Amino acid sequence: MQATAGAADRTNQLDVLEQSMDTVLASYDTNFVWDYTSTKDGLHDLYEKAKREQWNATTQLPWETQVDPESEILPEGLNPLNDFAPFHKLNARERARLRHAQIAMQLSQFMHGEQGALVIASQLVGGVPWMDAKYYAGSQTMDEARHVEVFSRYLREKLEWQWPINPSLRELLDATACDSRWDFKYLGMQILIEGLAMAAFGNLFVLCQEPLLKELLKYVMRDEARHVAFGVLSLRDHYRDMPANELADREDFVIYASRLMRDRLVGGQIADAMGWDAKALQETVLASATGRLFRGMLFQRIVPNLKKLGLLTPKVRRAFEELDILKFEDVDVDSLDRELGFA
Secondary structure: OHHHHHHHHHHHHHHHHHHOOOOOOOOOOOOOOOOOOOOOOOHHHHHHHHHHOOOOHHHHOOOOOOOOOOOOOOOHHHOOOOOOHHHHOOOHHHHHHHHHHHHHHHHHHHHHHHHHHHHHHHHHHHHOOOHHHHHHHHHHHHHHHHHHHHHHHHHHHHHOOOOOOOHHHHHHHHHHHHOOOHHHHHHHHHHHHHHHHHHHHHHHHHHOOOHHHHHHHHHHHHHHHHHHHHHHHHHOOOOOOOOHHHHHHHHHHHHHHHHHHHHOOOOHHHHHHHOOOHHHHHHHHHHOHHHHHHHHHHOOOHHHHHHHOOOOOHHHHHHHHHHOOHHHOOOOHHHHHHHHOOO
16 A cells, blocks of 8 residues: 555656656757867866856855845835836735735746756757867856756745746747757857846846845856856857858847847736736836836847957847847946956
8 A cells, every 4th residue: 555655656746747847859969079278268267267166055145044025125116017007006915915926036037047057058068169168168057057056945945936937038048958059059048148147137136135135146146257258258259250141040049039038028927927918017117217227238248248259240230229229339348247246
């Protein structure tokens, strides 16, 4: 009888595992490199820095900190829903619950994005064509595992609320993970998604009023600044002499991903949870002063790094003019990192 019960428990565990797992077909070239000397300027130094900056999330973060998930972890005055009519119908208790939902949803997307980065960094270990890049991609894989760990633990223990992945973020992760070309993985993850993450983390770090989350973000951002630099160093000069038909694929991907990040990672899940009209909420968020400021900040790092790589081609420039993000092409990314203490 006990054996039967044990077998049933294992079956139930397998069912739960299958329900929580999503499988995509990913195929990419794997490159063995038999030249172990340094061949790419800057990558070895970045790897040395990665080794020096490893940290243990279990012992170095103050997990004993008490967190009220319905408190103003972010200032209420910066809520992009302040001009949304249905928001004003909420009583104080409902607004507290909404605050909880918003921060849990935001951190859940960070966590899901970090798992995407974990998977793609592991793909880069096999795909990159230089040994120094393999060293660094290996260290980044460890970083990303730690990031998933800390966001998952914060959501589980402090907020007690985890949201599913935003469909648009999932679409972008799938497109990056499933492409067979190693430079697409750099472009999608290191330049676009990591650039987006650094901006979002930086915004949250500056505004955050909860000490454990602020400390967590400080450690994560220090890693992420290196990851973006890894992409820039690795892709530098790669697109200079690329044939026009191949370069067009990269241009189209950059434009597609930028449009996706600018307009579709906004509010739909909150609208569904609250029973609000998703389109009306999205329009309010996009038009709000907070929303406009945040959307602009998202591209402060991405656009100048694309320029460094030679990917601000006439085609991309036209698209970025339409998106109103070309104005960021001359932003000093190193200065942004210095201001936050991560240079």
